[in-house]
Structures are given as structure tokens and as C-alpha cells.
Amino acid sequence: MRWPSGPLEIARRQKNEGFTPEVGKTLERWHEPATLDFLTDTPTSCLVVSWAAGLPEDSQQQKTMAPLVDAARKRKLELVGWVEGSADHNAAIAAAKSAGLSAVAIRNYKGKPDPMVVPWGERASPPWDSPAPVLPITGNVWPGVQAGANLNPDAGPTALPWLDSNGWYIQLARARVRAPVWIVADPPGKGRVLRAQDYSMAVCDSEVAGGRWVVSLDDGLRAGLAEGSAPARETWQTIANTLSFFQKHRKWSSFRSVGLVGVISDFAGEDYDFSGEILNLMARRDLLYRVIWKSQAMAAPFTGLNALVYADAAPLAPVLRQKIMGFVEQGGLLVTGPKWGSEGKPVTLGFNTQFEVRAYGKGRLAVAKEALSDPWQVSVDTQFLLSHRNDLLKIYNSGSSGCTSFTASPDGKNAVLQGVSYSSGRGGGGLRTVWIRPKYRSARLWLIGADAAPVESEASEEYFGTEYYLPVTAAQPYFALEFEA
């Protein structure tokens, strides 16, 4: 949990718009050990405290932190000092060791290897090779339906509201590293009033993708908790309940996507922007995917995939290209840029697309007619080229969500489908129905704060597959269906 407090945090915040004496007072209160009381009996296990920022207040911060550190350790809480700006890394590490912190998190740390240091980085260039037990990532979004100036949902080009989620990035990172991915994202300021449900959604957004959100509260809620106000405690309890839920289901975070589309990229530079956005927008359309890092693609099995997307500008190494052509020859679909080549015979499609489609072996090559420039269109075209005949899931009355997670254990014996309602209660709508193609022996429904419940299901009336009837509306923030094969 992010624990902003003390003189360093006050100095930092004073430079920002929105700083008030009340905010300063709250940051002082959060420096006092007594404030930790609200964490009692909650699943919080680690506090990320402000430690060094290259400001004159750094040393005072570290000195005055001692009572809080002592109190936290008595509660068996780990403490990670957050180091940023132009702080002296060696000094910050030494002070942390002396103070008894568990670790210091330093942006793109390049110094002498030290088990005390947890390197962190921005999304586009995180320290992938970090040996640390966790990988904190910054530059994330606050999840939810993006609101315009009038706080009404902003619509995208297809009239769907824009939706912010970190899920795609977590999947991208998890395909690269084994360490748990920490999503660092502070609440939006500027007058946005956050409800308990918004915080719950922030937890869910990371957890369903297998990541962890570093809980970060807004000024108002922190002030309320410092004062012991009942509404603030109620909001905190909702957050704690959500965290507890996922803590109990930690094994789900080891499950992997059952997606039919593999997205191959080096996810660096412009390719990160483009292919990352393809992942984001595929998720929005509930087009389930697997991330395949180009560097790992030779070793990655394409088993279970129906399509591959390769949108990077650079040509592939011949050996990988050959592997992909083998995938197509055996019946797969490749969606790629215009420089791929000219293999195959042209095929006529029933709809307009930016791709020329060619039959090759038992499969198809969809080669862009011009340079790819619109990741949304790539995700749309991929879904139609693959056809909804191959859908693995559909959710009726899902509100404005999308971004459904459908993952399975490595042996395929267990699977979980998790849905988050990003409209945060604004969606309303009727009861949800989940349709899935795979057959499972049993299913049970999980809601946050409730025991597992059986769920009514039957073979689809209008189509093959199984429908699960959830007593859950789109206004409820989260549900999970746990399946056993």
C-alpha cells in the first residue's frame, strides 16, 4: 500500500496544484504510528513509504520515519522506501538499511547489485531483467470509463466509451517476468470523487490480469481515515474485502490466458506503442489473446492458437518466419504488415478490410495493403478474420466492460472467468449471462464478500456452447466463474 506522509511528501505536494493546509495536515497525521490502526485485520502486508526524492527534506523524512517504521514492523508489515527524482541512491540505500526498511524501490536502478534494491520503471521501459522479487511499474492508468470534462463517459470512434485498464500491460509483463507485477497508479485528482466501488475496481483491474495494485488512496479518504470517520472506514473496508478476496484466490494469478490469438512483438519503442495498443483494444473486444515476446517466440508453443498477429515494422528472423509459416500451413491465420511477402493465393472476403487475405496451405495470410497505422482496426479486423464462430466467450448485459479474463491452470483442469464492470455502477442493465464454448464438469460463482455459490446453466438455446445465468447485473463490479474440467 502506498503510504505518503511526512515532510518529504509535503514538500513534493506543495509544488503541485491542489495542495491545501488540510492536505498537509493529513500527510503529517499519516506520519504518526497511530494512523496504522485502520490496517488491523486487513490483508495489507507492505507499505511503500516516501523515502528520497533528491530534495532537502530527504534526511528529515528518513529521521522522522523511525516511529512509523517501528510501529509497522511490530505489525509485521514490510516497508519499502520509494526513491525517485535526483535522490542519491547509495545514500538512500544506506539510510534504509539503517532504518530497518525491507527494501528501497529505485527507478531503473543501475548501481551495484543489492538485494535491498527493487528497481522500478515506467511502462515503456521497465527493468525487465531485475532480479528483485517484485516488479513495480509506474505510468499506469486509473481504471474505469474515461470521463470527459462534464464527467460523462467519453465515447470512442465506435460509440463505445473509452475504457482505461492496466490489464493488457500486466499480461504483457507477466509473459516476460516471473516476479509479481506491482501496478503503481494514484487516484485521479481534480475533483473526481471516488467511491468504494472505484477502489474495488482498481484492485480488480490488476488482480484479474494476475497483477497487484499498490493501493493508493485519495487525499479525502486518507484524511477521513486519519480522523476515524465512519464513511472512510466503510470505504476502506470495501477495499480490504476486495484485497482479501484475491488473497484467498492467489492461485488464479498463476493461470494463463486461454486466448486463441497470439500477439508477437518485441514490445519496444514504436512497437510497444502499436502492439501494446492492439492488446489493449483486443481486450476491449473480449478477443482473448496470449502475449508472445519475439525473443521467446521460437520456444513458445503455438498450440491452441488459431491466429497470430505480428505488427512490428522489422522483418522476423528467417527461422521464426519459417515457424510462423508452418503454423499457417497447418490451418492458422497470420495477420501482419505489408512487408511480409507474397505467398499464397488471394481470397475474396465478404467485408472491407485493410488486409489482403491469401490462402496458404490449410490456413490464411492476412497481409496489410499499406503500413499498419490503426491498432483498433487491427484488433477489429483480426476478430472478423478469425470470425465470431470461434469465440470462446460472450457476456450478455455486460455494460461497458469488455476486458474479460478467461484463464486456465497449466494442466487445463481448472479455469476461471473474471469480469469487471468498469462502468462503476453506471451501467445498470439486466442480469448477466455468460456463454462459453469449452465444456466443464462444474462451475461456481464467486462474488467479493460472498461464499462460492452454484450457478444455473444450460446448453445454449440458440447456439452451441453453455450459458451460465448469473444473478449479477452490470452494476456489480466483479464476478468470477470458477470451472473444473
Added chain:
Amino acid sequence: MVNRREFIAGAGAAGLQLLQPARMRAAAPTAPVAIARCKTYGAEFLAAAEKMFDQLGGMGRLVKGKTVTIKINLTGTETTRLDHLPAGRTIWSHPRTVGAVIHLLDKAGARRIQVVEGAWVWPASLEEFMLKAGWDPDLVLNASPHVELVNTNLPYKGSKPYTRFPVPNGGHLFPAYDLSTAYAESDVLVSMNKIKEHGTAGITLSIKNCFGISPTTIYGNKVPVDEPAPVPRGGRQEIGHNGSRQPPKSSPAEKDPKSPRQAGYRIPRFITDLVAAVPVHLAILDGIETITGAELPRQGMTKFVSPGVVMAGTNCVTTDAAAMAVMGFDPMADRGTAPFETCDSTLRLAEELGVGTRDLRQVEVIGVPIKEVVFNFREHGGPRPSRPPGGRRGV
């Protein structure tokens, strides 16, 4: 082969009516309406439809050797349901009724059958829309060897994506509409949908179903100023509902841009223009199962009901008039009276354009009498809204 114009002229007075100026118009034409009880989709509907078609004089005279276009209704998004019920049982045409009608029209000698719908903000084929919705398109595609699915919200295949359809007598809202060329290639238009109330237009029957023939690449939100959009970008609120903008310059502009910018004024005119410009030759209404209260599920307002009735007629106004009576409404009602509390009567406006009569005294009802199948939608409905959803009130 008889083309549409010849067919209209031959089918009765309608063709002549449409060529006359408004002030010279004679009484709007009439045509019989067949009604049958039907409680289930599948074999029972197939038998009921076959009987109704026979009662209307047989489908052979209407479709033999012709290109038939069936405008089905898949309103709203592809994943909207009333709770857990499939859309075919509540808000959409049912895939089995569509399959049955295709089978019967094929049997009657239809040369080619196009199943069409302007699938909402959908950039690909109608088949893909159906699949996304959980329909099995094979129920439709396998009902005849001559079936095609067309998403009329997209430019039609070939060199002429759209064709201009002038509205006889000048039209209420627009003088002409640019529609998918699929409609120009059609000899016979069938409108088939559910019997429902509508939040803005009061009722949605065979006439209102035709709102969906207007392509959202031209009459949809966010279309370009000059030309049609390549793919739909939104619904029809901006042009069809509230008139906040005009279609692209490539299409005819509104007759009177100062007319009320109110959905209750505009939608009834928009849709009656369309059925005057593109006549419906066969209306088929499904009241086997449906919802009351609105056209789409609305929390607390809409209820699933099973009226157990189906209807068919060769004139969309007479058929809708009989359907209104079945729903417990007076087809002669107009603005201020149920179901047109906040809108103009679609039937009256269609009648004014010479499409058909709404006066049931002039309509022959064949099969089950109306009084035996009346299912009062308001008595079976949920609470009414104090104002219609969507659309801006006032002018």
C-alpha cells in the same frame, strides 16, 4: 418478371395513390390481415405462417421468380438481453421464424432471398453480427439454397453502394433517402419483427422496423459532412431522432430544417417516409413472445410476456393497425393518446402518404378474430416513464 413499380401498380390502389398529389389523394388502400394463435417457435410457427400465407392468397403470386428481401429486426447491441432470455424471445426477430419464412418463400418460388438488417454500429457482415449475438446463422442460411445475409448499414457490394429512393408525395421529413442498393435489387420487401411498444414512437411494428433500413453510414451519428462513412460510427440519434445535424451533402437534406427537433415528431415521419419510398409487400409480426413497456430492456419498465399470436398482411399499415388493436390500443389514436402519448401516430402519417388505411372498419381480418387474441400491453406492462427515453423534447 414484374418489377417493384409494376408490382405496386398491380397490387392494388397503392401504386396509383402514391403518384397523386397529397390534396388529391383518395382513401388510403386496404389489404387483408391474417391472424393466428401460436405459442411456440419451430413447427407450430411454420404451420401458422403457412396457413396465414394461404389465407392471404398464397405467396406464389407475390414471390415466384422474384428477389425477396426480408428485413428482420436485430435492434440494439448484439449482447443486450432481457435478463437471461435470448433476444429472439424478447426483442428481436426469432431465428426460427426467419428460417421458417425463408423456407415458405423458397417453397413458393422465390428466386433469391436477401435477409437484411442494419446491424447497429457493426463494421462487418450480418453473419458475424449474428454469431457475436449468439444466433446460429445456419438456421437462416440453410433454410433455402438461395439465401444471402446483408448488413445494409454497410456500402452494398459492387459499384453502386447506395440507391436514391424518392418519397412519393414529397415525404414528411426528407424528399428522398439514400439506401443500400440491396433494396433496389429487391422485387418484394418483407418486414418481420416482434410486436412491441416503443419508448419514442409508441409502437414498433412492421413500419417502425423499417427505421433500420436507413444506413447509419449516411443517417448515423458522426457521419462525414460530404460523403457517407465507410463504416457505421454510431446510432441514428443525431439525424433520425433529434435532427441536430443533416446527412452528408451527397444525400438529400431535410425538407424543413426548422421543423421540430423532437424525436416524437421526427421518428414517425422518418419511418413513414421510408415505407412510402420502399413499400413493404408483406408484413409478418411475431407476438408469440415479446416484451411490454419498450422496444429494448429497460430496468423496471419492461416485462417478458407471451401473447401467443402471429399476424401477417400485405399492407404494412393495415397489418400494424390490426396489431395495435391486438395490443389493446386504438389504431386511430394520435398524439396525446396511448400509445402515442408523446409522439405522432406512425399509422396516421403513413396513411397520409397513401400507404394504407389504419381504419379497421376497412380492413378484412382473416383467421382468428382480433377480439379473441387481444393482449393488452398496458395491463401486462410495468410502470410507465414520465417522459420518453432519449431524444430532446420541445422544438
